[in-house]
Every structure is written in C-alpha cells, then in structure tokens.
Amino acid sequence: MVRFACLYNALIYLGAGCFSVYYMVAYHDVGLSVLLISIVNVVFDVSESASELPTSVLFDRWSRERTLIIGVLCRVAGFILMLFWSANFAVLCLANVLAGIGAAVESGAASSLYIEYARKHDPSLGMKTLVSRLSAMIGVCTICGGAVGAVLFLLDSQLIWLGATVFYVLAIIPLLGLMRAGSRTKAAATDGSGTTERQAEASVESDGSAEPGESGTSLTVLDHVRQTVAAAAVLLRKPEIWNMVVFNLGTLSVLTFWQLLLMGHQTGVWWQFAGLVFTNIAQIVGSRLGMLRLHPRSGDIAILVLIVSAVVLAATPMPAVRILAFFVFSCAQMYVANTISSSLHESIDDSIRATAFSVGSLVLMTFTAVVTPLCGYIADMFSISWGTLTTIPLLVALLIAGLARKPESAKRVKVDISLD
Missing domain, CATH: 1.20.1250.20 (MFS general substrate transporter like domains)
Known part of the structure; x- marks a missing residue:
C-alpha cells in the first residue's frame, strides 16, 4: 500500500511541475492582461482556502481515497477548461475554482497518506526520515514535471495543461489500488476476528493519523x-x-x-x-x-x-x-x-x-x-x-x-x- 501512496504523490507532483512556473506566461499568451491574471490567481487562492475545512472533514470522516479522487477529478476538470478555453476570462475563473478545490484536497492529505502507510509498513522509520524522503521525492518529481512542461510549452504554451491532465488522470490508478487493498484488508480482519468495518476504521484513526473525539464529548462545528x-x-x-x-x-x-x-x-x-x-x-x-x-x-x-x-x-x-x-x-x-x-x-x-x-x-x-x-x-x-x-x-x-x-x-x- 505504501507503494500506491508513493506513486500517487509522485504523479501529482509531476503534474504540478508541468505548469507551476509556466502558467502565468500561458495566460499571458492567450491575451489576458496582467490585472486579469492577478484576479484569476485570487480566485484560485480563495477557492482553495474556502475548501480546506469541508474537504478535510470528508477526508477524515468519509473516505480518504474517495476524497482524493474527487480532488483529482476537480483538478482534471479545471485543466481541461484551461486547455481549451483559457482566453475566456469567466471560464478561466471557473477552472481555477475547480483547481482550488482540488488543491485544497491535496493540501496536507497527500503527504499524510504516504506517511501513514509508510509508518505502518516500517514502524522503525522516524518522522524526520519520512519527511526527508517525501521532500526529496517531491523535489525530484516537481523538477522532472517541469522539464516535461518546458518541452510541451515549446510546442504550444497551452499544452502544459494537457501534460498536467495526463499525470493527474494516472494518479487515480494508485488511489483505486489503495481502495482495493484497503477493502481486502478490512475483509480479512473481519473474517478473522469478527471486527466490524467501523471498528477497523476507528482502529486506523487511533493509530495516530487522526484523533477522534469520544462519544458525547466531541465538539460541534459551532463550538x-x-x-x-x-x-x-x-x-x-x-x-x-x-x-x-x-x-x-x-x-x-x-x-x-x-x-x-x-x-x-x-x-x-x-x-x-x-x-x-x-x-x-x-x-x-x-x-x-x-x-x-x-x-x-x-x-x-x-x-x-x-x-x-x-x-x-x-x-x-x-x-x-x-x-x-x-x-x-x-x-x-x-x-x-x-x-x-x-x-x-x-x-x-x-x-x-x-x-x-x-x-x-x-x-x-x-x-x-x-x-x-x-x-x-x-x-x-x-x-x-x-x-x-x-x-x-x-x-x-x-x-x-x-x-x-x-x-x-x-x-x-x-x-x-x-x-x-
């Protein structure tokens, strides 16, 4: 399972590298003024910030892999809109709203997924080691994605969105693998010890990746x-x-x-x-x-x-x-x-x-x-x-x-x- 989590992180950072340092110029190439580009950036930032809490709740309380898949699909939808309709300011704003939602899902969740499975795979690994490995992988993948993006940009500046789309679509595969492996693990645990699915989830949460509140003491959103x-x-x-x-x-x-x-x-x-x-x-x-x-x-x-x-x-x-x-x-x-x-x-x-x-x-x-x-x-x-x-x-x-x-x-x- 740790390989799936590692592959997912690698693919999304390869995708991010495709456009991360070229997107401003790509917007400029389709005729947008710098002011409009700045407004588009604000739309993305606001969308990402507004989506942080609801996506975090989905990640912790519903399904981690399914939530990440939703984030990937939002990103892909945004990239497709940027690929074909970047010159349309309204469509570009919508694309950045979708991309912001996807970024909010990835924020922290992608790295925590890898760290959780890596610690389960090898409990002897310290947090410093895991974070160092993850940071190195992110850096290498981002640079490699940037090289791919540079080649695509030379062909056509809008092709950077195509490269990002391909990598993000591929990132769905390891998430599906995690879902399938998780289902098998829960089924085996239930058959062997009679543990219910919900108890298994509670066990995972109490392992350190989450800290659920006790019955009757959990705070409401208003609190x-x-x-x-x-x-x-x-x-x-x-x-x-x-x-x-x-x-x-x-x-x-x-x-x-x-x-x-x-x-x-x-x-x-x-x-x-x-x-x-x-x-x-x-x-x-x-x-x-x-x-x-x-x-x-x-x-x-x-x-x-x-x-x-x-x-x-x-x-x-x-x-x-x-x-x-x-x-x-x-x-x-x-x-x-x-x-x-x-x-x-x-x-x-x-x-x-x-x-x-x-x-x-x-x-x-x-x-x-x-x-x-x-x-x-x-x-x-x-x-x-x-x-x-x-x-x-x-x-x-x-x-x-x-x-x-x-x-x-x-x-x-x-x-x-x-x-x-």
Whole structure:
C-alpha cells in the first residue's frame, strides 16, 4: 500500500511541475492582461482556502481515497477548461475554482497518506526520515514535471495543461489500488476476528493519523467556530501574527511576477525551468541556514538581501542576472520565513497553535485578495518590472521596524477557549 501512496504523490507532483512556473506566461499568451491574471490567481487562492475545512472533514470522516479522487477529478476538470478555453476570462475563473478545490484536497492529505502507510509498513522509520524522503521525492518529481512542461510549452504554451491532465488522470490508478487493498484488508480482519468495518476504521484513526473525539464529548462545528473567534481576538493583537502577514505580502509581487520577467520565445521557458530548479534548491539552502547560529541581526540582513535582489531582478534586462537574483531572493525568503514562523511558534501556547496559523492564513488571504490585483494593475499601467516591485516597500518597513529579529524572550500566549 505504501507503494500506491508513493506513486500517487509522485504523479501529482509531476503534474504540478508541468505548469507551476509556466502558467502565468500561458495566460499571458492567450491575451489576458496582467490585472486579469492577478484576479484569476485570487480566485484560485480563495477557492482553495474556502475548501480546506469541508474537504478535510470528508477526508477524515468519509473516505480518504474517495476524497482524493474527487480532488483529482476537480483538478482534471479545471485543466481541461484551461486547455481549451483559457482566453475566456469567466471560464478561466471557473477552472481555477475547480483547481482550488482540488488543491485544497491535496493540501496536507497527500503527504499524510504516504506517511501513514509508510509508518505502518516500517514502524522503525522516524518522522524526520519520512519527511526527508517525501521532500526529496517531491523535489525530484516537481523538477522532472517541469522539464516535461518546458518541452510541451515549446510546442504550444497551452499544452502544459494537457501534460498536467495526463499525470493527474494516472494518479487515480494508485488511489483505486489503495481502495482495493484497503477493502481486502478490512475483509480479512473481519473474517478473522469478527471486527466490524467501523471498528477497523476507528482502529486506523487511533493509530495516530487522526484523533477522534469520544462519544458525547466531541465538539460541534459551532463550538469550533466559537473557539476560533475567541482565540483570534487575542491572537490578532500579537505582533508575530502581523509580522508573518506583512512579510508574506512584501514578497508577494516578486513571487507572483518573476515568471513574466523571464518570459521569451525559445530561451524564456528554460529560464523559467531554471527558476523552478533554483526554487527547490533555495528551500534546502534556506532551511539549512535557519539551523545555523548566525548573527543576531541576520533576519534584518536577510530582508536587506531580499530588497536588493528584488530590485536587481526587476531592473536588469539580462535573464542570467535575473535568475541569479531570483535564486538569492528565494534563499533569503525561505530563511526569513522560517525565522518568523519559529518566532510565532515560540510565542504561542500549544493549545492554540493550529488556530494561530489558521488566523494568520485567513488574514493573509484577505489582504492578498486586495493587493494582488493592485500589483497587476500597476504592471499593466507601467511595466511588469514596476509590478514586481509593488509590495517591496512593505519589506522596507519591516527592515526599519526590525521585526525580522528574533525576540530574546517571547512570552507565550494561552487563550481560554472553554465553552463553559
């Protein structure tokens, strides 16, 4: 079963690699303005965020494999619409709604499926080992998918959606294999020990992959909403939350438009592919830098590097210099993101950790929905280079305030969210 889970993850990341660094240019090639492309991106983000909770409930309470199949089908439907009707803005928005639902299903669920089956297959494997293996596989598959996407893009920019469709359709096969293997396992357990199917499911959940509530004590959806609101009221007053939001908004314009800066004819696609490779390398470099004992003001230095590399990326006309600047930007971005995330982790209590990051993500999505079209408007009115620099002033403000520095002593916040 672990092979099926591994194959599923490999195929969806091969599919994602086909379009992940080319889709902005593909939209641009069919005549969409940068503003409309930005709005389409917002539609995808909102769809994904809005679908997180319902798809998570389906994954945990109904059927994991069936929920993932629904996610794959939503993705495929979106890709087909993009393949044939990308020039139609309304259809493209619908396609991104479907793709957002599919992405919400995949978010966390795909990796957790692999980790669960891998731990059952070999209990001696530690979580760090499993995550490292999964990260390596994701990186390799994304890069390989990117190479396939580059070749398809050279033939026709819209063919990247065909490549993604093929890989995602193939991803249904291992999911069907997991369903069949799971049915056989449950049938064998029932025949051998008289265990019912529902008891078998409860046994799987209690194995560590889920934590079901006891009968009569489980919280309703309304209770969870009340808890979240109570926690959010306190969390929104914490500077660490806004630190995370401002930083992510500050890097938004570069991460959104770097593909368009590198677009061209025969060579542009390979520079974009290089960006995909460097992004994966930057994740490793940034994570390793976060483990080192660096200068106390290393966070501020990294933000200064972000600002300078963003200006170089936007100002220079040479693709080689641009891709190098983007690599430096990506390394610094990953380092600062890890620093800010760890600062937030240290400042909150375990009881509200998940809520804190959910609140931060919700606030970030709200601002992103406003800022992204603004970046697109500036790119259309002036140039893509100016659009790329739109949110950099937020990084300047972050540097002046010194918010990237790790606080010497972070006070933990614990919120009373009891329902009495």
